[in-house]
Amino acid sequence: MSSYPNLLSPITLGTITLRNRSLMGSMHTGLEETGDWGRIAAFYAARAKGGAGLIVTGGMAPNREGGVFPGAAGLFTDRDIANHRRVTDAVHAEGGHIVMQILHAGRYAYGKDCVAPSAIKSPISPFPPRELDEAGIEKQIADIATAAARAIAAGYDGVEVMGSEGYFLNQFLVAHTNRRSDRWGGTYANRMRLPVEVVRRVRIALGPEAILIYRISLIDLIPDGSTWDEVVQLAKAIEGAGATVLNTGIGWHEARVPTIATSVPRAAFAHLTARLRPEVGIPVITSNRINTPDLAERLLAEGMADMVSMARPWLADAEFVAKAASGRAAEIAPCIACNQACLDHTFSGRLTSCLVNPRACHETELTYPPAPVAKRIAVVGAGPAGMMAAIVAAGRGHDVTLFERSPEVGGQLNLARRVPGKEEFHGLVAWFATMLRQPGITLRLGAQATADDLSGFDEVVVATGVIPRDPGIPVEPGARVFSYIDILNGADPGRRVAIIGAGGIGFDVAETLVQEGPSPTLDPALWRREWGVAAPWDARGGLDPDGPHPHPAAREVHLLQRKAEKPGRQLGKTTGWIHRASLAMKRVRMRGGVNYERITPEGLWISQGADRTRQELLEVDAVVLCAGQEPERGLSAELHRRGLRHHLIGGADVAAELDAKRAIDQAARLAARL
Structure with a gap:
């Protein structure tokens, strides 16, 4: 019997039956903008081959003004349709199904x-939007419907249809x-008129058999966001307008x-989908921070959703479902929600990829063919x-x-996984340990390799890592000084601490020192309290009117850097x-x-400015050095x-x-050509 009977069970959306209940959620990868349609097809086909029940593409602009940025991809011409046909044919050849996301950015467009509905500038984009008149609104509706027809x-x-995350439809x-006062603004019935009309027109453009997903915002997390009653009212209206499923x-x-982000608890918002599900008669899909088949199975088994959307986990491992179905779940490369190679890119x-899987979005360029000659x-x-x-x-081989x-x-991953909020690194280390048990690898732990040990190999790869850098600060006898390694290994520096270096490691050490008790990442209720998240049926938009309620910091911490800029900018x-x-919530x-x-x-005695004349004493129990690293190149x-020739x-x-x-990435590329 399968370990994942619910996840692997088929589901019918309209007239189309999917082979399982996994959805590869939409991600903007930048692939479509490369114009290399063979590469794009290979990316999606790999996920279809890996068992994705339904794939959603990155957001395609319905028109130029709706693109997330100038030049954003869309289906504007017959040539675009032919190019996208290469993608859909490749996915269907692997037994998969794929839908195209239509994303109108509204005021988020760069x-x-x-x-936008009103001329109110977004805090995350540089341009104030133009307020649409009646004819302009009709144009947007028509363009979205046309994009749907071209997708078919x-x-x-x-x-x-993208109706969440603060994009165009959500903005209405x-x-x-x-702030409108016409039939597209004012009362909620008027404000929801546009998304409902868009869905109605898209259904007409698609015909009765195609899948129509509406991505609905269940919790806005902004001031003056939707109430829960409004969310339910919209969901029912969207269902009535012809949607097949709600995401x-x-x-x-x-x-x-x-x-x-990785500090967000797994499935932190699945309870919202569970609350919406009995309100509508169409399937609902849950999403956000779901990254293992066991978690997906549990959510489905508990009736919290009809399908599970996972996006970045499909970057981390294109064979996510295939491995789960064949009893190899431990071999699934885990998404650690770090954002470093996906959303940050x-x-x-920049083109998206994945920290744990450098082949993501590089399937045709980074390949691992059998070695022509097996080497030691x-x-x-x-x-x-x-x-x-x-x-x-x-x-x-x-x-x-x-x-x-x-x-x-x-x-160093063993240090990272000790930082509160980075518990996902436990799974990454476990995955590496599993994969190192494959045939062809002899693992020698507790072995300090010497040049003599390496002389008989055909190739030598040196990956000896780093050592902490000594910043050369004078230290008087009796002063207590720790390295970041000491702290992350559990040393207690006292109740008042100064951290020298405010890069990523300095921030990790600060997080470790201020945290006391259970990590909020492992306690969703505690996490919501820390960030001021309320149930949307209790507070409009899901924001606690009293704001965040962080647990008091365990220590008084000073986080310092030499660079004359805001710490954490890099x-x-x-x-x-x-x-x-x-x-900041912990008063660091x-x-x-x-x-x-x-x-x-x-x-710690410090000064500021080039003259260094005005010095001050930070009265602390200890100083922690997070002043960078140096390569360990002794070997x-x-x-x-x-x-002896070797690779570093x-x-x-x-x-x-x-x-x-x-x-x-560097390691994978070297090993691919050895």
């Missing part, structure tokens, strides 16, 4: 021609962005509450770079010996604000432009002296903020 001509099984629904949307992009105008390969260091190199090389001087694999584009806000004192004069038993130097990867090559994304 273009001067953006339009391109072979799609239907469309998803709430008084926060809709869950959570939070607007401008909301100051995280919704999909998207919002930086030594890999030194079982951190992320070394483990990935070993796994890819062995998968290609090489005989790999992996040396690791510590008693466990994981390297953190991830889509997650940095979360880390800054989290520490963050300062930039700091000179470190000396560390004494009384605390590499010895190999050079011996004249990961932190041993470039030490930069423990960059696992770069390390894993």
